[in-house]
Amino acid sequence: MAAHTVYKEPAPKVDRENPLESMMSRFNIAAEILGLDDETYNVLKAADKQVIVHIPVTMDNGKVQVFEGYRVIHNTILGPSKGGIRYDKNVHLDEVKALAAWMTWKCAVVDIPYGGAKGGIICDPTTMSAGEIERMTRGYTLALKDIFGPDRDIPAPDMGTGPREMAWLMDEFSKTNGMTSPAVVTGKPLVMGGSLGRTEATGRGVMVSALAALKKLNLKPTEVSAAVQGFGNVGSWAAVLLHQQGVKIKAVSDISGAYWNADGINIDEAIAYKNAHNGRLEGFAGATPMNPDDLLTSDVDVLVPAAVEDVITEHNAHDIKAKLIVEGANGPTSASADPIINEKGIMVVPDILANSGGVTVSYFEWVQNKQGFKWTLEMVTERADRIMSDAFEKVYQTSQKYKIPMRIAAYVVAIDKVAQTYKYRGGF
Numbered sequence: 001m002a003a004h005t006v007y008k009e010p011a012p013k014v015d016r017e018n019p020l021e022s023m024m025s026r027f028n029i030a031a032e033i034l035g036l037d038d039e040t041y042n043v044l045k046a047a048d049k050q051v052i053v054h055i056p057v058t059m060d061n062g063k064v065q066v067f068e069g070y071r072v073i074h075n076t077i078l079g080p081s082k083g084g085i086r087y088d089k090n091v092h093l094d095e096v097k098a099l100a101a102w103m104t105w106k107c108a109v110v111d112i113p114y115g116g117a118k119g120g121i122i123c124d125p126t127t128m129s130a131g132e133i134e135r136m137t138r139g140y141t142l143a144l145k146d147i148f149g150p151d152r153d154i155p156a157p158d159m160g161t162g163p164r165e166m167a168w169l170m171d172e173f174s175k176t177n178g179m180t181s182p183a184v185v186t187g188k189p190l191v192m193g194g195s196l197g198r199t200e201a202t203g204r205g206v207m208v209s210a211l212a213a214l215k216k217l218n219l220k221p222t223e224v225s226a227a228v229q230g231f232g233n234v235g236s237w238a239a240v241l242l243h244q245q246g247v248k249i250k251a252v253s254d255i256s257g258a259y260w261n262a263d264g265i266n267i268d269e270a271i272a273y274k275n276a277h278n279g280r281l282e283g284f285a286g287a288t289p290m291n292p293d294d295l296l297t298s299d300v301d302v303l304v305p306a307a308v309e310d311v312i313t314e315h316n317a318h319d320i321k322a323k324l325i326v327e328g329a330n331g332p333t334s335a336s337a338d339p340i341i342n343e344k345g346i347m348v349v350p351d352i353l354a355n356s357g358g359v360t361v362s363y364f365e366w367v368q369n370k371q372g373f374k375w376t377l378e379m380v381t382e383r384a385d386r387i388m389s390d391a392f393e394k395v396y397q398t399s400q401k402y403k404i405p406m407r408i409a410a411y412v413v414a415i416d417k418v419a420q421t422y423k424y425r426g427g428f
């Protein structure tokens with residue numbers, strides 16, 4: 001590639017629906033149920049701000065490559081915007097816009113004082129050195145120094161990023177502003193102001209909401225089986241914690257493939273294997289390789305999609321056998337699959353509820369940074385579990401009240417809170 005061209009690797013042809021359209025179709029249904037007024041509808045359907053940046057990075061071969069990055073602020077009526085940063089070659093603006101809106105709804109569902117944002121850079125971190133990723137992260141931070149801020153917009157990890165990138169972001173922002181600002185970002189390493197419990201928080205929230213849903217379905221964790229798609233931060237922690245509750249995990253997958261064991265996979269062994277093999281499950285002997293597409297329709301009671309968007313579609317929804325879907329990923333189900341899933345009577349704990357444990361503990365991290373005081377792990381987990389259980393019950397009761405699926409009920413809860421706040425604040 002010639003120097004000074006913008007790195008925009010052509011996305012592989014995948015059967016993906018547009019996540020922004022999927023988000024909007026659910027938003028429209030909930031807005032209608034609520035009788036949302038036109039003014040608030042029009043404000044909420046569009047993102048407040050979208051920033052596109054081009055980041056020149058000197059690569060290890062001495063050539064300069066320019067990466068395209070985004071930060072979308074969907075809404076800030078409830079507080080500073082919050083949301084992760086994704087490094088992936090499939091990142092695109094509509095995806096980031098959908099993810100930013102989902103952050104607004106998610107923070108409202110768990111009732112934490114944040115608006116929604118999301119960021120991303122089109123890149124393939126698996127082919128980049130640590131130095132290249134560091135220079136790209138610092139360049140992205142500098143380009144967005146007027147957007148980020150502890151009371152303005154607070155990033156966090158998402159796919160392809162973790163504590164290491166958050167540390168570089170915090171350092172660059174702090175140096176640029178001449179003061180150490182731990183509260184500008186969450187998901188940091190523990191030694192520099194990260195919170196106990198953040199690493200496992202999203203997977204833990206998935207487990208807590210799965211248990212709450214199983215109770216509604218009169219099923220015991222020790223009597224059910226599950227399949228987990230994605231074995232990164234969210235999927236692996238969800239698998240570990242569900243396994244600890246007695247759920248038999250029959251299938252797991254990552255980008256290398258899917259793996260099945262009808263007697264239950266020893267999840268601790270799978271994690272040890274992944275850690276010893278470059279973060280991949282490929283070659284794991286504790287299960288048999290299966291077609292990755294078949295994982296979603298495998299013979300299990302609980303399905304946990306915890307990888308990417310739009311994996312459950314109108315093409316495979318008919319074949320799903322699970323009674324319960326708990327969405328660890330953002331947007332794993334495209335809107336076209338909703339009617340099929342509802343018709344089949346499958347209970348869905350939607351993304352904006354099921355994976356909100358992550359942002360909840362990010363909020364705790366931010367509070368601790370502002371307090372200059374560290375909470376114990378017990379304080380973090382007890383408070384996060386309570387928030388997740390309360391949010392689940394509120395969404396469940398809303399679904400009963402309006403006789404609507406849990407997904408739409410979650411949007412109703414979120415949009416209602418945001419709309420009511422607009423009513424009190426006024427100003428447009």
Ligand SMILES: NC(=O)C1=CN([C@@H]2O[C@H](COP(=O)(O)OP(=O)(O)OC[C@H]3O[C@@H](n4cnc5c(N)ncnc54)[C@H](OP(=O)(O)O)[C@@H]3O)[C@@H](O)[C@H]2O)C=CC1
Binds near residue numbers: 157229254
């Ligand atoms: N991290 C967090 O706190 C939160 C994350 N989320 C959402 O959860 C999802 C996963 O995020 P996170 O766990 O952080 O990301 P990670 O990057 O840690 O992990 C992603 C996992 O998905 C796997 N994967 C990617 N594509 C596929 C595929 N097509 N089929 C099967 N597996 C696949 C990856 O495999 P490999 O490693 O082999 O590439 C990896 O195991 C995303 O939708 C994210 O937005 C939501 C809330 C909070």
Ligand SMILES: O=C(O)CCC(=O)C(=O)O
Binds near residue numbers: 106156360
């Ligand atoms: O932890 C956070 O602040 C945001 C996590 C995130 O990006 C998400 O919930 O999708």
